[in-house]
Amino acid sequence: MRHGFAQRHSHISIQRLGQLNDQRTPRDAMSMDRAPEEDAVVQSPTVSGRIPGNRGIWVGISCIFVEFAVLFTVYFVARAHFPEAFHAGAERLSRLSGTAITLLMISSSFCIAASVATIRGGRAHASLKWLIAGIVLAFGYPLIKYFEIRWNLAHGVDAQAGVFVGAYYYLTLNHLVHASWGILGMLWVLARHVTGAYSADEYSGLEALASYWHATDIIWLVIFPFFYVLA
Amino acid sequence: MSQQDQSPSTRLRPLFIAWAGLVLLTLLSVALGEWMRGAQGLLLPVASIIWLKAWLVARYFLEAPLCTTFIRRLIWTFIAFAPIALVLTDLFGRQFAATFQL
Numbered sequence: 001m002r003h004g005f006a007q008r009h010s011h012i013s014i015q016r017l018g019q020l021n022d023q024r025t026p027r028d029a030m031s032m033d034r035a036p037e038e039d040a041v042v043q044s045p046t047v048s049g050r051i052p053g054n055r056g057i058w059v060g061i062s063c064i065f066v067e068f069a070v071l072f073t074v075y076f077v078a079r080a081h082f083p084e085a086f087h088a089g090a091e092r093l094s095r096l097s098g099t100a101i102t103l104l105m106i107s108s109s110f111c112i113a114a115s116v117a118t119i120r121g122g123r124a125h126a127s128l129k130w131l132i133a134g135i136v137l138a139f140g141y142p143l144i145k146y147f148e149i150r151w152n153l154a155h156g157v158d159a160q161a162g163v164f165v166g167a168y169y170y171l172t173l174n175h176l177v178h179a180s181w182g183i184l185g186m187l188w189v190l191a192r193h194v195t196g197a198y199s200a201d202e203y204s205g206l207e208a209l210a211s212y213w214h215a216t217d218i219i220w221l222v223i224f225p226f227f228y229v230l231a
Numbered sequence: 232m233s234q235q236d237q238s239p240s241t242r243l244r245p246l247f248i249a250w251a252g253l254v255l256l257t258l259l260s261v262a263l264g265e266w267m268r269g270a271q272g273l274l275l276p277v278a279s280i281i282w283l284k285a286w287l288v289a290r291y292f293l294e295a296p297l298c299t300t301f302i303r304r305l306i307w308t309f310i311a312f313a314p315i316a317l318v319l320t321d322l323f324g325r326q327f328a329a330t331f332q333l
Contacts, residue, residue: 048299048300049297049298049299049302049303050239050297050298050299051298051299051302052294052298052302061305062305065305065309068309069309069312072312072313072316076316076317076319076320076324077327077331079320079324080324080325080327080328081328081332083324087269095261095264099257099258099261103254103257106250106253106257106288107250107254109250109292110246110247110249110250110253112292113246113291113292114246116239117240117241117242118241118243120239120240120241121241210292211293214288214289214292214293217288217292218285218288218289218306218309218310221253221281221285221288222281222285222313224257224260225260225264225277225280225281228261228264229260229261229263229264229277230273230274230277
């Protein structure tokens, strides 16, 4: 099974390095002119475990985690300075919308994870069905957000409604932007899946999308109680 | 079984159980928000639920235990950050605000 470059090269272990050292004579060991392939092995970092999807997506996910850690810090600083505004804030928002978005996100994430699990098992048709279900559920997020913002504006919850609402729009709209990239990615992966690009041997694109979507899901699971639960 | 011996799962049952747990925890946190509205004791269970839900996604959907050390550390650090910071903000927020005025 192919999991990309990292998996193929991830089992260079300390034991292998030890074997290479054992094969060398004392003269070799004292010599500075070692074989190039030995140098390559010695200089390679020891890596254990796998990289879901590909390295590129994890560079992106790392950046997103850092970005949202900074945004969460802004939330905590604002919460520390204006505790009363944050305690009263959740009452001003539609808890139903927040709960519905959370249920859609975790259900969509489940479907995408099931799509990856079934393609690994060689069930491409089932994988495609799970992916389509995940996309349909994911589209519910921007739809509910649209109605939530309309409800907010009708109830005076706009950008000038105080520090709590400012932080709420700042974090949730940022998350919506990232979720939109994820939905676009799903459509791309769907087009590839329909054309038979994924199989039990090659599904790194699907898994990369799944990793991004799960990371987006984790971020929402943190945002949800910040604004809709803690009162 | 060593970590390298484990392979990614093809089973749907663990994913379904994780999803059911996530739904229940979501509904529990909403119910707690209603029942304990304004109560001091709300923050700790909500912070615990944040961590538990993020752990379920990381453990079963992202399969974090099978990932490389860097990815594992990245995920576990990120999902621990918000609950810990939330509790610290509740405990020391006023001192922080008094020290670092905006």
